[in-house]
Amino acid sequence: MTTAIKADHICKTYGAEHRALDDVCVDVISGEVLVVMGPSGSGKSTLIRTFNGLEEIDSGELDVLGIKLDNEADPRHVQRIRRRVGMVFQQFNLFPHLSILENITLAPMRVQKQTRVQAEAKARSLLEQMGISEQADKYPAQLSGGQQQRVAIARALALNPEIMLFDEPTSALDPERVKEVLDAMRTLANQGMTMVVVTHELGFAREVADRVLFMDSGRVIESADAKTFFNQAQQERTRKFLNQIN
Amino acid sequence: MRACKALIRHCRFYPIDSVLSLGVIALIIWVLWASISWIVQAADWSVVSSHLPLFASGSYPLDQRWRPLLWISLLAALTLITLIVPIKRGSNRWMGMVLPWCWVFMIPLGLVLMAGGLGLTPVPSRAWGGISLTLLLTVCSAVLALPFGILLALGRTSDLPVLRHSSRLYIDVMRAVPLIAVLFFGKLLIPLFLPMQLEINQVLRAVVAFALFAAAYVAEDVRGGLQAIPETQREAAAVLGLSPLQSLQLVVLPQALRIAIPALTNQAIGLLQNTSLMALLGLVELLGIAQNLLANPAFIGRHLEVYVWLGALYWLFCTAMALLARKIEHSGPTLNGRSA
Ligand SMILES: Nc1ncnc2c1ncn2[C@@H]1O[C@H](COP(=O)(O)OP(=O)(O)OP(=O)(O)O)[C@@H](O)[C@H]1O
Ligand SMILES: [Mg+2]
Numbered sequence: 001m002t003t004a005i006k007a008d009h010i011c012k013t014y015g016a017e018h019r020a021l022d023d024v025c026v027d028v029i030s031g032e033v034l035v036v037m038g039p040s041g042s043g044k045s046t047l048i049r050t051f052n053g054l055e056e057i058d059s060g061e062l063d064v065l066g067i068k069l070d071n072e073a074d075p076r077h078v079q080r081i082r083r084r085v086g087m088v089f090q091q092f093n094l095f096p097h098l099s100i101l102e103n104i105t106l107a108p109m110r111v112q113k114q115t116r117v118q119a120e121a122k123a124r125s126l127l128e129q130m131g132i133s134e135q136a137d138k139y140p141a142q143l144s145g146g147q148q149q150r151v152a153i154a155r156a157l158a159l160n161p162e163i164m165l166f167d168e169p170t171s172a173l174d175p176e177r178v179k180e181v182l183d184a185m186r187t188l189a190n191q192g193m194t195m196v197v198v199t200h201e202l203g204f205a206r207e208v209a210d211r212v213l214f215m216d217s218g219r220v221i222e223s224a225d226a227k228t229f230f231n232q233a234q235q236e237r238t239r240k241f242l243n244q245i246n
Numbered sequence: 247m248r249a250c251k252a253l254i255r256h257c258r259f260y261p262i263d264s265v266l267s268l269g270v271i272a273l274i275i276w277v278l279w280a281s282i283s284w285i286v287q288a289a290d291w292s293v294v295s296s297h298l299p300l301f302a303s304g305s306y307p308l309d310q311r312w313r314p315l316l317w318i319s320l321l322a323a324l325t326l327i328t329l330i331v332p333i334k335r336g337s338n339r340w341m342g343m344v345l346p347w348c349w350v351f352m353i354p355l356g357l358v359l360m361a362g363g364l365g366l367t368p369v370p371s372r373a374w375g376g377i378s379l380t381l382l383l384t385v386c387s388a389v390l391a392l393p394f395g396i397l398l399a400l401g402r403t404s405d406l407p408v409l410r411h412s413s414r415l416y417i418d419v420m421r422a423v424p425l426i427a428v429l430f431f432g433k434l435l436i437p438l439f440l441p442m443q444l445e446i447n448q449v450l451r452a453v454v455a456f457a458l459f460a461a462a463y464v465a466e467d468v469r470g471g472l473q474a475i476p477e478t479q480r481e482a483a484a485v486l487g488l489s490p491l492q493s494l495q496l497v498v499l500p501q502a503l504r505i506a507i508p509a510l511t512n513q514a515i516g517l518l519q520n521t522s523l524m525a526l527l528g529l530v531e532l533l534g535i536a537q538n539l540l541a542n543p544a545f546i547g548r549h550l551e552v553y554v555w556l557g558a559l560y561w562l563f564c565t566a567m568a569l570l571a572r573k574i575e576h577s578g579p580t581l582n583g584r585s586a
Contacts, residue, residue, distance in 0.1 A: 052485055083487035093482035096581045097501050106496060107486035139579035159487065 002030045003063075004163050004194045005051055010060030012046055012218075020046040021057070022218035028163070033195045035205040035226070038215035039241065044198045047215070048165050051196065052085040053078035065162060083111055086156030090168040092148040094140040094155070100127070101136045104155045112159065119158070126154040130184050146177030150184050157188075164188065166197040200245055206230055214238045285554070293548040294555045297539060301559075304375015304530045310367060313359040314378035320355070321381065324348055325566050329573060342577065353389055356382050371447040375530035377559065383453060383531065384518045390457035391517070392510075395464025396499070402469055413465070420462030426523055428459045433527055452524055460517055467509035471502030504578055511571035515564045532556060 005028040012021035020043045028034050036044050049055040050062060053069050062069045067081050095103050104123035108114040114122075127133045130150040132143075140148055149169055156164060166185065170178040182204050189195055189208045199205065205212060205226065212229040214222040214237075222229065222238045233239050257264040294301070303314035328349075331341050360382060362368035374382070401413030420428070432455025433448075475498050483493035503510075525534040536552050539545055545552075 054481060054485065079487055079489060082485050085485075087485040089478065089482065091478060093478045095479065095482070095497055095501075097504065097579060099579070107488060110492055110496065111487040141580040155486070 004028045004030045004065060005196070006061075006063040007047075007050070008061040008063075010050065010057045010062055012043075012050065012055060012057050019218045021050070023060070024215075024218070024220050026213060026220065026223070028194060028196060030162075030194050031192050032210040033189045033197065033208050034211050034213060035209040036196065036198045036213045036215065037200065037205070037241070038221075042215040043218040044215055045167050046218075048087075048167050048196055048198055051163070051165055052082050052087055054087075083107075083159050084161055085163045085165060086159060086161035087165045088149070088152050088156055088167070088169050090171050092140070092145070092152045092172070094148055094151055096140050099137055099139055100132075100143070100151050103140070103151060104158050107155070108158050122158060123154065126157055127151075129187070130154050131180070144177060145173045146180045149173065149181045153181075153184055153188075163194045163196070166195065166199065168198050168200070170199065170201060202230075202242075202245065214241065216241075289551050289554075290548065291551060291555075293539065293545050293551055297535075300376065300539070301532070301535055301555075302377050304379060304535055305373050306375065306378075307367075307369060307373060310369060313366065313369075314374075314376070317352075317356045317359045318378055318381065321352060324352065325570060329569055353385055356385065371449040374449060376535050377532055379449070379529065380518070380521050380531040381563070383449065383456065383521045383524065383529075384514070386453045387456035387460060388514055388517055390453065391460035391464050391513075394457060394461040396468050396503075398461055398465035399468035399472060400494075402465060403472055417462045417465050420459055421466075423459075425456075425459050425520055426526065429455050429523060429527055431455070432458070448527075448529060452527065452529060456517065456520070460513060463513050463516075464510065467506045467513060468502060470509065471504070471506035472498065474505050475501050501581060504575065504581060507571055507575045511568060514567055514571070518563055518567065519560060532559065 005026065007024055007026045010021055010024050011019065014020050022043075024043075024047060026034075026047070036047065038044050046055055050057050050069070051064055053073065056071050056073075057069070058071065060070075064081055065084055067073075067077055069078065069081065094100075095106070098106065101120060101123055104126065105114075105116065105119035108119040108122065109116060124133060124136060127136055130153060132147050132150055135143055135147060135151070140151070143151065149172075153164075153169075169185070170181050173181065178201070182201060185195070185197070185204070186208055197204075197209075209226040212222075212224060212226050213220060214229070214233075214235070216237055222233060222235045224233070229238075230242070233242065299311055299315075302318060303311050306314055324345075328345055331345070356378075358364055358366065360369065360374055360378065361371070398413045398417060401409040402417065404410050404413070429452065432451055479497055479501070480493055483497045484490075488496065521531055522533040524531050525537060528534075530538065533556065536556050540549060540552055
């Protein structure tokens with residue numbers, strides 16, 4: 001049981017007073033799926049974005065895959081961490097000027113210096129795994145939201161990351177498209193990927209999560225294994241939230 | 247039929263509009279008729295037709311005239327090919343790869359053909375002229391202005407205050423000064439910065455001054471494109487481990503430039519038209535040729551023919567540029583749901 005991410009009393013303030021993260025402690029163990037829930041503005045995105053250095057922390061200690069990510073972190077270290085930590089955004093953020101295949105092979109070819117043949121073979125097998133191999137030569141604007149999000153997952157996986165971060169990956173999708181993305185994520189979890197997922201999909205959390213973290217106003221209110229979290233939450237605030245979204 | 251009915255209805259309800267419209271239409275027809283009958287009957291085109299090589303190449307040595315002519319023909323051919331061949335990405339990859347390099351190759355080719363060297367007799371730049379000079383000035387200054395303008399735009403949007411302010415100062419100053427002043431400064435000042443012995447040629451001086459001027463405008467157009475790229479694109483590049491430079495080169499700039507194409511086309515067309523200012527500095531480009539011709543007493547009273555011919559040539563070049571730009575813009579995929 002190795003620790004993939006270790007956050008120790010991390011704080012993050014926007015502007016003068018606004019505490020987006022207030023003394024947060026989280027451990028993510030290799031191979032586990034951690035689901036993060038909480039109302040809007042509670043700091044879920046901020047937390048997950050500190051894990052790959054998109055946001056700098058103000059105080060506390062953050063250790064990702066054995067590398068310290070604090071405000072003195074060398075930008076090149078951060079860059080190296082990002083090759084080992086994949087991230088999927090709510091809005092897909094594919095590169096619209098590149099074909100699907102080029103979207104996926106860009107980082108392997110430019111960052112890992114793979115050959116085109118190597119990178120394309122890997123990209124095609126990932127597209128196959130995501131169930132969208134026919135889309136390889138299209139452009140992002142020609143795909144549905146669900147397909148775009150699966151491309152985004154494939155793009156992140158192309159670097160063979162050790163951790164995958166998902167920030168509300170299904171929130172921008174039509175309800176009937178949500179399932180195809182969740183299925184892809186479920187497969188990934190079953191393969192033993194370490195995942196941190198911000199989501200409000202209760203079904204997915206119940207079924208796939210090892211642990212659930214509930215946040216409010218930048219604080220961790222509750223952290224428990226999935227079963228305990230959904231059936232016997234300790235905190236009043238958590239139960240209220242679960243009732244609201246149920 | 248429907249259109250006719252709609253028109254009649256419209257006339258019943260808006261009588262004054264209709265009278266005005268009819269008047270304007272009549273005026274247009276009269277102007278067209280007068281112009282065409284002048285072009286076909288009254289005008290004496292011998293002043294143009296007997297000097298076609300002069301318009302193309304100015305006072306270029308007679309036995310070497312094939313060089314500028316060859317370059318112009320190659321440019322025309324390449325333009326036609328580019329416009330005709332379909333280059334949707336993916337479907338015709340080969341053409342999509344080769345054509346841009348052909349265009350890049352046209353510039354050194356033009357310089358070598360005009361200046362000589364590599365086995366060709368050297369021809370001094372003061373003998374260059376006509377269409378070949380106009381096109382060479384335009385192409386060379388555009389090619390210099392684009393990278394410089396991109397650098398300025400990046401400086402202008404940079405986080406470093408020194409870079410940001412100096413780029414901004416440069417852009418503001420250049421845009422506040424009329425081009426003709428920049429050209430005179432270039433003519434007078436650039437030699438001061440260079441060692442005494444080095445006599446740099448007039449064309450080069452003009453090209454540099456032009457490029458420095460145009461870069462300020464290019465910078466603002468590119469900045470517009472850069473601002474249209476959402477921050478999330480940089481984030482997406484960053485989380486893939488791309489360095490900031492790679493993110494710029496592979497993700498941000500390709501999109502920003504695509505968005506800036508219509509504005510950049512305007513600049514390129516403006517550049518072409520502005521080369522006519524070089525006639526004031528003593529370069530015998532297209533307008534210079536026309537003026538020289540008209541200074542000859544034999545052609546007194548032929549002003550209109552020469553200027554109409556000039557206008558037609560500039561129109562042709564500008565239209566070709568606009569069509570090429572549209573082709574480039576449409577050859578890429580759709581960005582941000584905008585159909586390109
Ligand atoms: N760049 C920023 N500048 C200033 N304040 C910010 C910034 N980003 C986030 N915040 C603030 O920090 C708090 C936490 O934001 P965060 O985006 O992490 O919330 P969230 O839990 O992801 O919410 P949502 O469910 O709406 O995505 C919010 O109050 C937000 O207003
Ligand atoms: Mg969020």
